[in-house]
Amino acid sequence: MTGFVYIYVLCDPETGEVRYLGKTKTPETRLAQHLSDARHNHRVAWIQSLARRRLTPALRVWDMVPDHNWQNWERFYIQSLRQTGARLVNGTAGGDGVVATPEVRAKMSAAKLGRTFCHSTETKLKIGNANRGKTRSLEFRNKISDANRGRIVSRKTRDKMQSSQLSRWKRQKEVCPTN
DSSP: OOOEEEEEEEEOTTTOOEEEEEEESOHHHHHHHHHHOOOOSHHHHHHHHHHHTTOOOEEEEEEEEETTSHHHHHHHHHHHHHHTTOOOOOSSSSOOOOOOOHHHHHHHHHHHTTOOOOOOHHHHHHHHHHHTTOOOOHHHHHHHHHHHTTOOOOHHHHHHHHHHHHHHHHHHHHHOTTO
16 A cells, blocks of 8 residues: 655745645655754745734645656646746755655664763753743643543553653653753
């Protein structure tokens, strides 16, 4: 059974003009990834120009295609949009998504082995002082509450979350015994 990916577009929120086309398996999280991207390219510059005007691009699903040949569809749609005069901020003709091979993943894992991420006591105090006294507005807390209202987390998921936090805490204690 073949899976599917979504071909999506980012549109200017004022004009509706298509400015970027990409692919994702999770449209609901992809926009947040775009908004937090700190790289330097045309897409990021365009999104930042919108942010300076307190605007956010609109993400719209364009198509749903088989994941075994999404590259062809992405290239086709980018070419089609460019032929119609769309001012795309895509840096390439498409189809060049990156999927790390097992070898690359092993190298990345090995590079991180043995690294410690402990903060010195002085740094911990600075972080604590910087956050001390900060409170979220009632409006912000209500937004979070509304977003989570009705959210059901299964027992299995809660157990995984608890296990993850416990093992993280234990690793932190082993690596940074002063914590």
